[in-house]
Amino acid sequence: xxxxxxxxxxxxxxxxxxxxxxxxxxxxxxxxxxxxxxxxxxxxxxxxxxxxxxxxxxxxxxxxxxxxxxxxxxxxxxxxxxxxxxxxxxxxxxxxxxxxxxxxxxxxxxxxxxxxxxxxxxxxxxxxxxxxxxxxxxxxxxxxxxxxxxxxxxxxxxxxxxxxxxxxxxxxxxxxxxxxxxxxxxxxxxxxxxxxxxxxxxxxxxxxxxxxxxxx
Ligand code: BG6
Ligand code: MG
Numbered sequence: 001x002x003x004x005x006x007x008x009x010x011x012x013x014x015x016x017x018x019x020x021x022x023x024x025x026x027x028x029x030x031x032x033x034x035x036x037x038x039x040x041x042x043x044x045x046x047x048x049x050x051x052x053x054x055x056x057x058x059x060x061x062x063x064x065x066x067x068x069x070x071x072x073x074x075x076x077x078x079x080x081x082x083x084x085x086x087x088x089x090x091x092x093x094x095x096x097x098x099x100x101x102x103x104x105x106x107x108x109x110x111x112x113x114x115x116x117x118x119x120x121x122x123x124x125x126x127x128x129x130x131x132x133x134x135x136x137x138x139x140x141x142x143x144x145x146x147x148x149x150x151x152x153x154x155x156x157x158x159x160x161x162x163x164x165x166x167x168x169x170x171x172x173x174x175x176x177x178x179x180x181x182x183x184x185x186x187x188x189x190x191x192x193x194x195x196x197x198x199x200x201x202x203x204x205x206x207x208x209x210x211x212x213x214x215x216x
Contacts, residue, residue, distance in 0.1 A: 002185065002214045003165040005104055006155045007133075008045065009115035011171030012189050012205075014092050014127055016085070016117075017044060023081040024055060027073060033059030041193050045172030047116045047145045048074050082119065088126035096206030101132045103210045110134045112155040114168070116145055135159055146174040149182035156182070167213055169205070171195075185216050 010016045021040045028035050043051045056062050112135035124130040135158045144150045156166045168179030171189040179186040188198030
């Protein structure tokens with residue numbers, strides 16, 4: 001029997017990818033790098049600084065900035081991103097999420113957030129679902145980003161369950177790889193791009209039966 005759910009945030013609970021994209025696109029333009037929506041796919045699940053490194057590599061500018069300049073660029077992107085997040089409301093929960101979380105609560109299955117985003121607590125507040133999650137892993141406490149399994153293993157440990165008692169939910173390939181590397185059952189949430197290696201693929205969380213999932 002499974003005993004806990006571990007969710008990615010961006011792309012699983014709400015669609016913030018469009019805001020990340022807008023903020024990175026604007027930032028990239030200030031340093032004469034162009035990114036498009038296809039390139040943006042590879043930033044999903046990847047930390048803020050790793051995203052910046054990928055953008056710089058894309059523009060052949062990996063060595064063009066000092067560490068403190070890169071930190072300033074990442075900060076500039078985040079300031080814009082947080083401005084865009086102000087418009088989030090509970091209506092921005094992805095379809096089926098509220099119903100799934102309510103059903104999990106009724107069955108007393110604890111839920112955790114395992115997101116690379118340092119803005120996760122703020123986003124959960126804006127969506128009015130902060131109380132639905134017993135645990136929000138702080139990515140600042142981790143050594144490795146997704147696809148390393150560390151964030152998912154930490155979430156399971158904080159929930160007090162074994163990795164094989166957890167079910168992980170992800171929309172990004174890097175995250176899905178992390179869930180499988182952690183030895184967990186993986187639900188892939190499709191939002192356009194193909195996903196490989198999931199135990200089950202869905203478009204929305206209310207396609208899932210909680211009882212069937214828990215029996216996996
Ligand atoms: C992930 C997103 O959830 O969080 C990535 O998929 C993002 O695109 C990462 O870069 C870090 O987010 P933040 O909010 O800390 O910049
Ligand atoms: Mg995601």
